[in-house]
Amino acid sequence: MTREESDMIDHRRLGRELDLFVSDPLAGAGLPIWLPAGAAARHAVEEYVRDLERRAGYQHVYSPPLGKRELFALSGHLGYFADDMFPPLRLSADDxxxxxxxxxxxxxxxRARGRSYRELPLRIAELGGMYRAERSGVLGGLSRVRAISLNDAHNFCALDQVGEEVREILRLIREAHAALGVRPAGFRLSLRGPGEKYVGDDAQWARAEELLRAALDGVDFTEAPGEAAFYGPKIDIQIVDAAGRESTLSTVQLDFDKPERFDLSYTDASGARRRPVMVHRSLVGSMERLFAYLIEVHQGAFPPWYAPVQLVLLPVDAGQAGAAAELARRAVAAGLRAEVDAGGSLGARIRDxxxxxxxxxxxxxxxxxxxGSVSLRLRDGRSVAPMPVADALGLVGAVVAARSTDLLPAAA
Structure with missing residues (x-):
């Protein structure tokens, strides 16, 4: 791809053209504002991911985006991640x-209450905000920001459950990627490298790496020493943007460290106290990085199920404005994102x-x-013969419900 071609599909340019998001100097660099069209697409994706997780046995929670300094000292982030954190907020000498x-x-x-082996694996998911003190020179559109909305989860397992849990997470990642139109560039096993930024002993690291290797059996992957999290190795699913830059979208990470730090435990079948293994995972990464990628890979033409507007109704002239408005009302009642465009010439509205x-x-x-019929024109240039309104809404609804990347149902 030439530089000119990559510029044409750069998500920052398309984001402006399609009114998906905006950056305003009053808000600050790295703090994009999602406009109605971008927010509609993001909401559809968030709801899909939550439902996918719910059906896979996840429970969803909310937690605050800030906490006491002691929390992050205990977790290890202050010691190993301080350069990427914003300065503490001091309310008083003790707070x-x-x-x-x-x-x-x-x-x-x-650790809100005691846990039994019968509850494991316990899968706790959250779409939550986090903040990185990124330097101005590395910020760009949605791909590198300071306020991040992460699709995250932490799965607590017995040691003998970890392999199957990681394989199931990889299956969910593949399912989500297929629905969204993500085309992974490759799988990476991110390992510990030299230096002192890693916690835990050699035996823990060796065990975690062995478990991840086994879960990747049959999958082509590369190894990346030095790319592990400070608490454990990880499987990273990589993507490449329009300019050829590689980054991580989805991840699965093994952590023996946090359960020790937070003294997490469960009671096994014999009544003994055991330490769980913590699996960090993100099916689709942050909403910001995900949409930076999706805008580019689809060139703004999202699959119908998360397109900001799925159906626009164009009355030929003022005499049909009422019929178009009624059709739009029925479409919205059926769960579609629909609107009427009645201003200007028909040709100009079709082009818009x-x-x-x-x-x-x-x-x-x-x-x-x-x-009581409507003629449908498809985004790819195809058209559908006039059909009753109910049939047209059924056609669009079937494609949306199937989360298809095509514009017509398989049998159409």
Missing amino acids: EFVLRPALCPHQLVY AAHRRVPYVGVVGAREAAD
Whole structure:
């Protein structure tokens, strides 16, 4: 791809053109604001991921984006991650709070009460905010920001459950990627490197690495010494942006350290106290990095199920405005994101819908208004013969419900 071609699909340019997000100097660098179109697409993806997790046995929680300094000292983030954190907020001599750079310290849900082996694996998920003190020179659009909304989860397992748990997480990642249209560039086993930034003993690291290698059996992957988290090795699923830059989107990380630090335990079948293993995982990464990638890979033309507007209705003239508005009302009632565009010439409105990458355009003329039908034009240039409104809404609804990347149902 040439430099000119990569610039044409850069998510920052497309984000401005499609009114998906904006950066304002009054808000600050690295703090993008999601506009209505971008927020609609993001909301659809968030709801999908939550539902996918719920059906896989996850329970969802909320936790605050800041906590006492002592929490992050105990978790190890102050000692190993301080350069990436914002300065503490001091309310008094005894009260110092920190914006979290990661969600894992707040997984105090596990220790809210005693736990039994019967509850394991315990899967706790959250879409939560975290903050990184990124330097101005590395910030860019949605791909590198200071306020991050992370799809995160922490799965607590017995040691003999870890392998199957990691394999199931990898299956969920593949399912989410297929629905979103993510095309992974490769799998990476991120290992400990030289230096003193890593916690835990050699035996713990060797065991964690062995478990991840076994879970990757049959998967092509590369090894990356020095790319592990400070508390354990990880499987990273890599993506490449329009400019050829590689980054991590999804991740699975093994952690023997946090359960020790936070004195987490469960009671086994014999009544003995055991230490769980903590599996950190993110199916789709942060919403910011995910959408930076999705905007580019789809060139703004998202699959219908998370397109900001799924159906726009175009009355040919003022006489059909009422019929178009009623069709839009029925579409919204059916759960679709639909609107009416009645201003300007029909040709200009069709071109505007194409510019906005709307998957379906419904043209309502005098004949369609009279017999309760609509003619659908598809984003890719195809058209569908006039059909009853109920059938048209059923067609669009079927594609959306299937989370298909095509614009017509398989049998159409």
